[in-house]
Amino acid sequence: MSTDFTFGPFVLDRRRGRLLREGRPVAVSSKGLRLLEALLGSPGQALTKTELMQAAWGDTAIEESNLSVQIAALRKQLGPISEGGDWITTVPRVGYRFVGLPATEPMESTAEPKALSAEHRPWIAVLPFTNLSGEREQEYLADGITEDIITALTRFRWLFVVARNSSFAYKDRSLDAKQIAQELGVEYLIEGSVRKSGQRMRISAQLVEARSRRHIWAERYDLELTDVFAVQDEIAERVAGAIEPELLKTEGAQAAARHTGNMTAWDIVRRGTWHFHQVTRENHHKARELFRQAAKLDRELPEGHLWLGRVNAGLVAYGWSDNRVADLREGTEAALKAVQLDERNPYAHYSLAIISAYADQLEQSISAARKAIEISPSFALGHLILGTALLFNGSATEAISPLEYGLRLSRHDPQGFAWFNMLALARLFSGRPEAALEAAARALQVRPNWPTSLEVLVCCCGTLEKWDEARRWAQQIAGFTSPSDDILAPLKAHNPAWTEQMASSLRRAQA
Template sequence: MELTEAFAVQDAIAERVAGAIEPELLKTESLPAVGRNSGNATAWDLVRQGTWHFHHVGRQTHLRGRELFRLACKLDPELAEAHLWLGRVSAGIVAYGWSDKPAQDIREGLDAALKAVRLDEKNPYSHYALAICSIYANAQEQAVLAAERAIEISPSFALGHLAMGMGQLFRGSASEAIAPLEHGLMLNRYDPQNFVWFNVLALAYLFAGQANEGLVATIEARKVGPTWRPTYETLACCYVSLGRLPEARSCVELMREMENPTGDALAPLRLRNPHWADQMADLLKKAGWQQ
C-alpha cells in the first residue's frame, strides 16, 4: 500500500471512531467540562442528568430531561450546553408527538438553540440543535445551513450529516438526502434514535425511486425500534412499490395492533411535499390501510 493510501485509510478509521464514540459519551452522566466549565457545577450536573434521560427515549424521560435543561438554563444562562440540549429535547418532544403545545415548544427550542449558537459558535452541537429545531419549525433552508456549519466545524460529526440529510429530504430533495444520511449512519451505528434516521433514509430512497434500498433501510429501522409505527408505514410502502403485497398487508396488520401515535414525526415533510404525502397514502391504501 502506498503512503497516500495508508493515510487515507487512517483518516477513514479515525472518522468512524470519532463518529461512533462521540454519541456514546453523551449517553453517560460523565460528560466532563474540562476547559469549558463556566464555574457553575450545579448547572453542569443538571445537564448531565438531562442527557441521560434524553437518551432513554420515551415521553416521560424526554419531559424530565426538558425540566432539567430548563433549570440548568436558569441557573447558568451562559452555559451553552444547557441551551443546546433544551433545543434538542424540545425538537424531540414535538417530533414524537409528546407536546400539548407544539408551536410553543418548538419556539422555545429554536430560541434555546439560537442562544447556544451565540454562546458557543464553534460547538457543532449548538448548530445541530438549531438544525433539528428548524426542521420541526418548517424552516428547512435554515436547517440545511445549520447542519452545514456543524459539519464544517467537525467533519466527523454524525448528527450534522444526519440533520443535513433530513433537511434535504424535508425540503424536497430526496436524492440529495441519501448520501449525508448514509454517511451519518455509518459514523454512528449505535444511536438509540437510529430508528428515526434509518426510516428517514428509507423514505429518501423510496421517493428517489429506489424502493429496494428503501426496504433494506426500513428493516434496519425496525431492528432498532420494533414498536415505532411509522417504520411499518414506510415498510408497507416499500413492499407495495416492489409488488410484494402479502408482506405489505402484514405490516398493515401490525400497524393496527400498535398504539396510534399522538403526533406525526413526518408532518413537516408532508406539509412541504404534498405529492409525497399523496404517494404514501396511495401505497398504504393498496396495502389495505384505511385512515
C-alpha cells in the same frame, strides 16, 4: 524534577499534556499546548513564527495563518492577565512573546486536578495503535491513524483529550490500563490495532473505562488500502464519531447516579442527557425540565440551551408535545442562544438545525447543519440532520449521502430508528426501493413496532408489489390506539406527491 509550568492561576502539566486553571482543565488543542510550552520555555523572549510553527507542527508545511489562529485561540482560553493585557503579545515582524514569568523552582507535579467536581468534563487518552502487520515500515500508518483520531476528538466539546506527546510515551509499553490512566490522569482510554495485508487493512478500536477496566464500545473496520491518507482520515472520523456518543451516554448515566440534590448546571445537563437518550415520552419531559433548570442556573452555559433546543425538537417530532407552537418557540430561542454563546460548538448548530426542521424553517436547518459539519467533519448528527432537512425539502437524492455517512459514523445512536426511516424514504423517492426496504427493516430492528417504521415499510413493500408483506405491517399499524408521531410531518407538508404515494400504499394494504 517537575514537568510543570505555573503562571497566574494556571498549571501546564507537560507530562499529561493538559492545562489546568485553578485545578480544572482548560480545553486547549494539542497544537495550542505545544505552542504554549514553547512560549513558557522562553519567558520574556520573542520566538519567531518559524520557531513556533516548528514547535507545534514539526516539519509539516503549513500556512502562517494556522499559527495566527492557534495563538488567537490560546489568548481567548487564557484570558487577560489580572492587571489587564494578554499573556501572549505580538512582536511585529518577528513573532510572539510570553509576558508572564513561569515558576523556575521545581514543584510537586499535580497528580490530579484539585476538586474534580461533578462539573468537570471527562478526560480521554488515545494510546498508540499497535501495528500487527509485522512490517516496521507500516508503523507510520498506525501512528498516523492514532494522531488523526486525537485531532478529531479535540473538536468535541464534551471531553478533554490528552496531547499526542503524552499518549505516545506509552508506545511499545505493556502496562495495565488502570495504571496508564492514573499516570495520565484520565477516565477513559482508546486502544486499537492496525493489520495490513496486501491492499486490505483491518483496524480495531475500543473504548475502556479505566477505573473498572470496562469495555464501553468496540468496533472493527475492514478497508481497502487505496490511499493511505484517505484511509487515515476516514478511520479517524469513524472512530471519533462513534466514540463520542458512547461517552455522552456513559457520562450522563454517571451524573444521574451521583445525584445528591446539590447539582451544578453542567451536571444537571448530563443528568438530562441520560433521560434524553432513553427516548420515551416520560424521559423526554424529565430531560426538558432538567435542561430548563440548567439554562436558568447558568445562563452562559451553552449546553443547557442547546439541549433544551434538542429536546423540544424531539417532543414535537415524536408526537409527545402538549403545545407544539410553544415548544417550537422555546426550542428555537434556546438553540439560537446556544449559537450566540458558542458559535464554534457543533452541537449548538445541530440544535438549531433540528428544531428548525420541525419549525418549518428548512433553509435555516440546512444552513445550520452545514455549519456544524464545517466545524466538526466527523460529527455524525450534523450529517444526519443535513440529510433529513434535504429530504424534507424535496431533495431525496441529495439526502442519501449525508444520511448514509452519518449512520456509518454513529451505528449505535439510540435514535437510529428515526435516521434509518429518513434514509429509507430518501432511497425510495430516489427510485431505489430495494435499498429503501433494507433501511426500513433496519429501523424496525432498532425500535420494534414504531408506527412510522411500519408506515415506511408498507410504502416500500407496496412500491415493490410485495402486498402480502405490506398487509402484515399495515395490520400492526391498525393495532395502535395512540396517535402516530409527527416525525414525518415536515416531509408530508412540503412534498404532496410523496405524501400521496405513502397514503395510497397504506390504503391498499389496509383494504
